[in-house]
Amino acid sequence: MNFSWMFGSSMEARHLLYAYVAVWAIQGGYAGWVLYQWLRAGRQSRTVSHTDNH
């Protein structure tokens, strides 16, 4: 299978690549941010409980 057209220097090839990469970056970035916030909120919650126990 020939992939070379996807990585060409023409505007068509570049914009197609940018579009697909941007979608993965935005979707993955948002999912990663939610996961990071979830873990952070969990840590803060445990810290509050831990402090409270002392």
Added chain:
Amino acid sequence: MQRSRIFGPVGAVWFLLTLAAIVYATRLGLLLAPTEATMGNVARILYYHVPHSMLSLVFPYINFAASLFYLYWRRRDPLKALTADAVAIAGAEVTVVYGSICLLTGMLWGRVAWGIWWTWDARLTSMLLLWLLYVSYMMLRKLSATGQTHTLAAVLSVFAAIDVPIVYMSIRWWRTQHPAPVFGGGEDSGLDASMWPAFAWNIVAWALWGVLLLAMRYALERRRQEREQEAALQAIEASLEMAQ
């Protein structure tokens, strides 16, 4: 009781199936679907642009319905209202994610197809307005410090939802630079049969992913709400101890 995982076994299976569907759909769109006769390979942006655009008009209604439930329950049943509020913020954020992709991939495609990045036609402008409305919804929730923030945000979301049918109908009501509707646009509209598998798989895959994002964001908001409730309870207990 705090949940230790953002989603359980069902969510994990959902995540793996969704990831497989996205990879398969991307392979179909990039490699296996036929090259479009007029625009060439750049038209493969369609397989990401159109599903994200369609879904960016679906997720606002999750925010809208949840906001209506919030407004209904906020005095009658505050715990249900909190649940609705968590669904509402999840719906708004996923709308912004899908709307951003719709606008960005549309601009990348438009630059090649039309020779311009942007034009103020009815479809593009109404879509940008929709995106701005949901960004302002998120900023209101983030920055406002009044006790009425969630109510104000819910009211804003009702107004924002009005823009959704305008975006959908814009290419039917007005002559626009944006192409005529692919679906439901009359006799000449529709996709070639050979393009359908890639298109359908991308719709399904990104819809599954959107639901997963909704569930994750909802779980995060519920955890934040629980944390706020814990902090409030501790503050009350501390003040009672000080008073004794």
